[in-house]
Amino acid sequence: MLKLKTVFNFELLGMVQKKSLLVTTAIMCVIALLITTIPTFMVWFGGDGSEEESGGDGGAAEEYTLVYENDELRESLSPMLGEETYSSEEELREAVENEEVASGFVVEDYNRYTYITYDSSNFSSEQMSFESQLKTLNENRLFDENGIDSQQVREIMNQPIEQETVYLGKDAGSGTAIAFGVLITMYLLILLYGANVATSVAREKDSRTMELLITSSNPRTLILGKVGAVGLTGILQVAAILLSVVIGFTLNKGNYPDVLLDMLQGTMTMDVVLVYILFSVLGYILYLFIYAALGSLVSKVEDVNSAVTPITFLFVLAYFAATFATNAPDNTIVKVTSFIPFISLFTMPIRYMLTSVPIASLLISSAIMVITVVLFAALSIHIYKFGALNYGNRLRFKDVIKSFKK
């Protein structure tokens, strides 16, 4: 126990002494502060910016490149749609081909037109807006012809519906942003610190420091101390950044739009935070142990990447499953994966926050997670012990499995 503390302190010292770590943490804290201050900046600089933007889709029509098929159309439509740009369809085609204009419309009738463009893109907002405008004009014309007051018809058709939704369970929409934020944070944390712990183990082997370590302490102490210290450093780093977010948020809270406030505060209840912490920390530890064990299988630092590929691959899959879960937290796949420890670290908290999860499911998933962490810690200690003094060729899994039989 005493030695564990010694190893832990030493490893922590090694981590904290890294200038790169301190600098990146500081930079990320500053970025977090800046991002949380964006609403305040928007209030300072762009007070009426939103109104300026909305001017575009009002009466003053968009500038279309137009050709009217006949004089009647030209006379009745040009005050609303705009003046003719080219006198014939051929001229328009030529202009488009010569790239003088990107596209243009040939109005053939009140309810028929040809759109001429060079390359077809999937979606043309220009065409859509033109079409809707033409449609409205045609409707108005028909109303007037039939002696109906088009103004009145418009008013009747545009009656707003007032609505209010009462969520008895959970509101998935408002938590998605947070789910995604935590997901990205955990993803980066595990990838960065996983690689860190694997490299650290491999470096001890590479430099033959392992010879001294393994003869003056036991493998369990060494790996526990290392995983503990590296793990804590990661958590501290995240905590520092999170603190900056909280500080930034608190300072600028007054300038946040209500919608955003609801999104941030509505879903973050105490139990959600606890579930997040439980699963994130356990999952993090689980991955760190595996990374440490894999790091001990190679003799050179440069081989670490290939050694950790399998677990990184699994982890990236878990990440994709989780991204899917943020969009469809009720999906069966998400439910199933929230019981698989390597993935549940992401999916269970997301499910818990965005949907209603029975307490039994939560407990079962937590139990599976805890048991897996303990099992994999034991397995990692074994692999580490086996790998620590094996130099030369990279060890294969079958060698490790063979070693169990003893």
Added chain:
Amino acid sequence: MDLVIEDLNKSFNDKQVLKGINLKIKSGQIFGYLGRNGAGKTTSMRILMDVFKADSGSITMDGKEFKTTDYRIGYLPEERGMYGKFKVKDQLVYFAELRGASKKEAQHSMKKWAEEFGIDIYLDQKLETLSKGNQQKVQIAQAFICEPDILILDEPFSGLDPVNSKIFQDSLLNYIREDRIIIFSSHQMGYIESFCDDIAIINNGQIVLAGDLNIIRKQMGEGKLRLRFADQQSRDFLAGYDYTIEKEDVILTLPPSETKKSFIEGLFSRGIELTMFMDYLPSLQEIFIEKTGDNHVKA
């Protein structure tokens, strides 16, 4: 203190690395442990340090079961390395603490051995910024730190320049005490001959020779003589004898039918003049080659 290893066996992947090792290592002297590469030296040392468990066999200290936790063990491995990115003092204290010292004791001992090896001015520097020679001194200091009860040195002289070698030799000789066991493993026979009283030679996982080096040399030289003739022609007398020539000397194996006395009388009766006549004592190198060389050649 008597450290006794009995009938130690160890296999890796069906390959038996140690085959019934027996060793008796006494405190108050330096024990020389010899063997060719891959003979099983490091494996047996690692079992002693509890890195591996033996498949069978026992290790006792003064008759009681040997537990690594009851003793401080200092180790200088053949392949050395420490943390390049850490300050010298931090890692020396760390290794001392891993060995069971308190923080205070570790710091005190760290200063003492750093001074002994002349690296005290580098304590606040990162190891990787030191010259190779100074890095070696740090590694040697690491083995001595906190005065281990058992000091295991695997090829301690490899890579040391003559000056560092001398510093290390002096420290090693000063370190001998009645309550300390020192195990010295090396290929450099000269050092073993000059430092060690008891030796053991391991070959293919078996101890092929063990005991007091002086007695071993006498035994191995028994029935052999070292002669130096006054003139080369006199060597003709040796026709029919089993002998080898070593520079000016003749190393002769007496046939069972003859004694030293009868042999020398035979020389004198023919008027052959000798400038030297003595019992032959083989060098450790010769003993080592005799005990470990043939088997490997045959294999």
